[in-house]
Amino acid sequence: MTATTSPRxxxxxxxxxxxxxxxxxxxxxxxxxxxxxxxLGPNGAGKTTTIKLLCGLLRPTQGTIEVDGFNLAxxxxxxxxxxxxxxDLPYCYEHLTAREFLELTTELHGxxxxxxxxxxxxxxxxxxxDRFIDQLTERFSHGMRQRTVFAAAMLPExxxxxxxxxxxxxxxxxxxxxxxxxxxxxxxxxxVFLSSHSLDVVEQLADRIGIILGGKLxxxxxxxxxxxxxxxxxxxxxxxxxLTQPEExxxxxxxx
Numbered sequence: 001m002t003a004t005t006s007p008r009x010x011x012x013x014x015x016x017x018x019x020x021x022x023x024x025x026x027x028x029x030x031x032x033x034x035x036x037x038x039x040l041g042p043n044g045a046g047k048t049t050t051i052k053l054l055c056g057l058l059r060p061t062q063g064t065i066e067v068d069g070f071n072l073a074x075x076x077x078x079x080x081x082x083x084x085x086x087x088d089l090p091y092c093y094e095h096l097t098a099r100e101f102l103e104l105t106t107e108l109h110g111x112x113x114x115x116x117x118x119x120x121x122x123x124x125x126x127x128x129x130d131r132f133i134d135q136l137t138e139r140f141s142h143g144m145r146q147r148t149v150f151a152a153a154m155l156p157e158x159x160x161x162x163x164x165x166x167x168x169x170x171x172x173x174x175x176x177x178x179x180x181x182x183x184x185x186x187x188x189x190x191x192v193f194l195s196s197h198s199l200d201v202v203e204q205l206a207d208r209i210g211i212i213l214g215g216k217l218x219x220x221x222x223x224x225x226x227x228x229x230x231x232x233x234x235x236x237x238x239x240x241x242x243l244t245q246p247e248e249x250x251x252x253x254x255x256x
Contacts, residue, residue, distance in 0.1 A: 014063035094138035
């Protein structure tokens with residue numbers, strides 16, 4: 001991981017309210033250049049809301065979000081130009097071929113034609129899209145769509161890559177390739193923000209891990225630091241379960 005004092009992204013006092021419900025509360029987080037940061041939490045803990053806030057798809061009720069020094073609220077175009085987002089349900093324009101989808105992506109990013117052509121060739125090779133690059137995406141399996149959407153996300157070589165459940169629908173070979181791609185991306189000084197329920201993948205890849213529960217960040221650090229917090233020396237799965245388990249009620253107390 002590249003050492004630096006300047007964060008790739010910073011969330012300061014971020015909160016999001018829906019009616020009377022606070023989906024995210026007082027979230028303070030820094031993402032560093034050159035690291036793969038994993039974001040974990042049970043269902044309904046606030047992971048998806050946090051991701052949408054970080055991508056600029058939602059505005060926070062409170063707090064500020066910066067990407068490479070650009071405030072997402074006041075300089076959204078500059079901030080979003082520094083990032084790519086791969087959602088958990090990969091979406092392609094079904095009446096386009098995979099190649100046309102990649103070409104459209106380069107146009108939306110304003111890439112010049114020579115650079116775009118080179119990058120398209122590189123991601124086709126990187127994600128092994130050759131066999132179906134000129135087929136309509138409506139015929140694609142989930143795994144083929146996932147690889148195509150990931151390839152599109154990598155075209156502009158984003159400083160911040162945000163990905164939600166990236167290994168779902170991928171076969172073991174594709175999962176291994178994706179791990180290598182993400183590691184290579186961070187080795188260039190870029191940052192990966194990864195949300196996943198695949199704790200074995202997280203344990204293998206993550207430089208640091210954040211755990212959210214009830215909209216609040218309850219743990220953040222290396223696996224060793226989280227083990228210290230949980231007072232448990234086992235694998236990440238055990239540490240995660242211990243940190244997120246419901247508090248036991250004192251004897252004689254009844255649940256409401």
